[in-house]
Amino acid sequence: MKTINNPIFHFFLAALTVVCLPLFLRSGVLASEILIFGLAVAACNLLLGFTGLLSFGQGIFFGVGSYVAGILLTRYQIPVPLMLLLSVVLGALIAVAVGWLSIRRQGVYFVMLTLAFSQFFFFLAYSFSGLTGGDNGILDVPRPVIAGFDFTNLWSYYWFVAVIFLAVFALMLRTTQSTFGRTLSAIRENEARASAVGFPVRAFKIAAFAISGAVTALAGALHAMLIGVAPLSSIEYHTSEIILIMTIIGGSGNLFASLLGAGTYMLLADVLSTIWPRWLLLLGVALIVVALFMQRGLWGLIETLVSHITATSKRTPNAATERPLHRQADGGKA
Amino acid sequence: MSIHNEALKRSGHSSGKHAPAPHPVALETSELTVAYGSFLAVRGVSLSVRRNSIHSIIGPNGAGKTTLFHALTGRVRPSAGSIRLDDKDISHTRDDDRVRLGIARSFQVTSLFPNLSVQENLRLASQGRTPWQALAPWRSINHNKEAMATAGEVMERLSLTQVAGRAAGELSHGQQRRLEVGMALAARPRVILMDEPTSGMGVDDIEAMKELIRSLAADHTVIFVEHNMGIVMNISDTVTVMRAGQKLVEGTPAEIRDDPEVRRAYLGNMITGDIA
Numbered sequence A: 001m002k003t004i005n006n007p008i009f010h011f012f013l014a015a016l017t018v019v020c021l022p023l024f025l026r027s028g029v030l031a032s033e034i035l036i037f038g039l040a041v042a043a044c045n046l047l048l049g050f051t052g053l054l055s056f057g058q059g060i061f062f063g064v065g066s067y068v069a070g071i072l073l074t075r076y077q078i079p080v081p082l083m084l085l086l087s088v089v090l091g092a093l094i095a096v097a098v099g100w101l102s103i104r105r106q107g108v109y110f111v112m113l114t115l116a117f118s119q120f121f122f123f124l125a126y127s128f129s130g131l132t133g134g135d136n137g138i139l140d141v142p143r144p145v146i147a148g149f150d151f152t153n154l155w156s157y158y159w160f161v162a163v164i165f166l167a168v169f170a171l172m173l174r175t176t177q178s179t180f181g182r183t184l185s186a187i188r189e190n191e192a193r194a195s196a197v198g199f200p201v202r203a204f205k206i207a208a209f210a211i212s213g214a215v216t217a218l219a220g221a222l223h224a225m226l227i228g229v230a231p232l233s234s235i236e237y238h239t240s241e242i243i244l245i246m247t248i249i250g251g252s253g254n255l256f257a258s259l260l261g262a263g264t265y266m267l268l269a270d271v272l273s274t275i276w277p278r279w280l281l282l283l284g285v286a287l288i289v290v291a292l293f294m295q296r297g298l299w300g301l302i303e304t305l306v307s308h309i310t311a312t313s314k315r316t317p318n319a320a321t322e323r324p325l326h327r328q329a330d331g332g333k334a
Numbered sequence B: 001m002s003i004h005n006e007a008l009k010r011s012g013h014s015s016g017k018h019a020p021a022p023h024p025v026a027l028e029t030s031e032l033t034v035a036y037g038s039f040l041a042v043r044g045v046s047l048s049v050r051r052n053s054i055h056s057i058i059g060p061n062g063a064g065k066t067t068l069f070h071a072l073t074g075r076v077r078p079s080a081g082s083i084r085l086d087d088k089d090i091s092h093t094r095d096d097d098r099v100r101l102g103i104a105r106s107f108q109v110t111s112l113f114p115n116l117s118v119q120e121n122l123r124l125a126s127q128g129r130t131p132w133q134a135l136a137p138w139r140s141i142n143h144n145k146e147a148m149a150t151a152g153e154v155m156e157r158l159s160l161t162q163v164a165g166r167a168a169g170e171l172s173h174g175q176q177r178r179l180e181v182g183m184a185l186a187a188r189p190r191v192i193l194m195d196e197p198t199s200g201m202g203v204d205d206i207e208a209m210k211e212l213i214r215s216l217a218a219d220h221t222v223i224f225v226e227h228n229m230g231i232v233m234n235i236s237d238t239v240t241v242m243r244a245g246q247k248l249v250e251g252t253p254a255e256i257r258d259d260p261e262v263r264r265a266y267l268g269n270m271i272t273g274d275i276a
């Protein structure tokens, strides 16, 4: 299991996905959306899988990023890199505020608070229609032209997204491997002990929120440029829900699982929606199956398969003694 | 009374190490009271724990020993009274901040990071002294060499090196109990609190734990809750007996053993340990 749960291997898988999507998909929108939601889902996973925080507020950050792109690009002609930077900063700031208030409560009450914030920000966006365009959203959000490179074509925009995706994905992998990431895991495993051992748990949770909000807002901004609109639906509760569902489908143990979850959801939605307009029903069934039979998500399924395969191929007389030795050898890296 | 001589030697030794003569009392409580709702689990307990002494707390189940530890380490807020560490009021200091001030503990009910390795459990426990460093998402876990070294030393000291890479949740009960104590050691505290460190341990482990606690007193103030009277009577400098949230009596092991009220509280024959 150590071999397939190695961060460098996960980065390789992500890079492979980036290269393969254009080969197998005809729609540049779908391919770009997979990467964009891959980011948002990885950010959600940082909270759910690594810190143990089930946040229904991810749509807030996604919507904020989307509006930052819409407003700054259509009304102020701010250069795209600066706009992306501002969306990241604003996403982080709002996530700090939402996180700071929500983590005051635990468990169900925490979840309820994030849900309440999600509703609050939706009505805020809906009410301030002068700024957000209300129901119509902000139209004609342009794709970038940076230093003579034109990314307005769909597939060239895909590569623009791909580079950002890989850079951010690498940074997030690094984050999960850092002392910070390990401390988040410790908080997820045993919050009381993490605190007793000396960690200011709240500060760590807020920092996790900040990173999650920053990355999700970045995804929102990229999405607005992709579809050319900053719609009201981006900040709707439904966006939070989709991001969470993708996170759970993929599995919450590692970040590549998030890309897997986003990809699977988007592809299923794409295929099913052409077959049957009531496809969301089937998605509901798929989710029930995941919740009942594959609680570790698709990645958990892959892990199980790989361990079956390696177990059968390694069935040697001294297999029993091999295991503890193997563990011991891992000690230094763990 | 060789224990007393040892204690004297120890305190003499330590006052030479710390530059300005340190406050002779490491930890002190005054009229400490803890309420769970309307129930007072700890009622007006005043303790004075001498620096680098071994101070044990005994008493029947439900006496409030664990709750007293919760209050000393900041897990629960006292409803009245105060706590002073090195003559500084820490009654309102958060639990994680108290670690930085030099208090660490082990729990009666084992409380580990079950899916993380033994080594990682201890590294985290050591990192907890400088937690803000760990907030930097770009720092690798090997960055803090001191924490890595401490984790290694503690594993050596508690014979856990062979299982360094194992998930804490997979260890045997005895190993988990040792790791539980190790978590407190890894914080390199000045005052260490251990809540029933030998509970559920086998005979060999108990003997090793007794020696460990004894050796800790060379450079720690040790407060521990223990049901094994052999250990309590053997290695304590001071024993406090609690009952129903209150301090019943306090004294040297010999005094406690002969105290009629303690004998009554313990139904006569529970205190059997020898005094070395």
Ligand SMILES: Nc1ncnc2c1ncn2[C@@H]1O[C@H](COP(=O)(O)OP(=O)(O)O)[C@@H](O)[C@H]1O
Pocket (backbone or CB within 6 Å): B036, B039, B041, B059, B060, B061, B062, B063, B064, B065, B066, B067, B068
């Ligand atoms: N979280 C809690 N809420 C309410 N009552 C508690 C709680 N923890 C302990 N108690 C009660 O406080 C009393 C003291 O418990 P405790 O400190 O665990 O005693 P000891 O460690 O001496 O066995 C007991 O009567 C126990 O039932």
Ligand SMILES: [Mg+2]
Pocket (backbone or CB within 6 Å): B065, B066, B067, B108
């Ligand atoms: Mg207890």
